[in-house]
Amino acid sequence: MPFVTIADGTEIYFKDWGPKDAQPIVFHHGWPLSADDWDSQMLFFLDKGYRVIAHDRRGHGRSTQTDTGNEMDTYAADVATLTEALDLTGAIHIGHSTGGGEVARYVARAKPGRVAKAVLLSAVPPIMLKTAANPGGLPLEVFDGFRKALADNRANFYREIAAGPFYGFNREGVTPQQAVIDNWCRQGMTGGAKAHYDCIKAFSETDFTDDLKAITVPTLVMHGDDDQVVPIADSALLSVKLLENATLKVYEGFPHGMFVTHADVINPDLLAFIRS
16 A cells, blocks of 8 residues: 655555646545545546545554644644655645645645645634634533543444534434445544544644635635534634635535535536636
């Protein structure tokens, strides 16, 4: 399997499909998942002639189950190492949820020429946590609850998330898709408990305000208005005000994991933005 080795010895697993001279699209997964979460998008864009790349964040999927470095600065530095190893230029970076935070931090610091466009999809920026400066955020007690549930019974906690709010399967009239739930849990349980525990702090408490302000490339912000995991009012609607060159697309009734449940809508919209 292909890996890139980081300076601290961490091995980052990645997929790299398609013509090496084609424009690259780099996908950044959410917590606590892996590159596999982007299967539909990678196959879709591969068929359109793009080079598609997705990695397992440190501590997730097939990458090293690190007990250190599980925070946004290191995540972004890992991405920089990967993009340099693959010599990616003019890339489109697409991040979901926690991966959207990773995209924001990486793109804000990327070397000139590395990034052409960015997409924040159901993403955590600017900051999830409720603070004096962010009164609409979620209380720390919510994330303390996540940590406790993970430590007490990670497998059960992950199944509750996947079967409920992540895909909106807890909404009246929505039929749960067992295979989707099982695949979410499979990805989650492949990663490391310590890294996932630490990542809760990374995705909830990191303030991406300055990163968003520093991004100048065209950025598409996509969010469902029924996102129960990252509420739109305190994420996408604030991010577009901080980005210099942003386009907002709101999807009525769509859940947090909308690129899985509604790939038939999301994929063409991503393609239109990339081609624009």
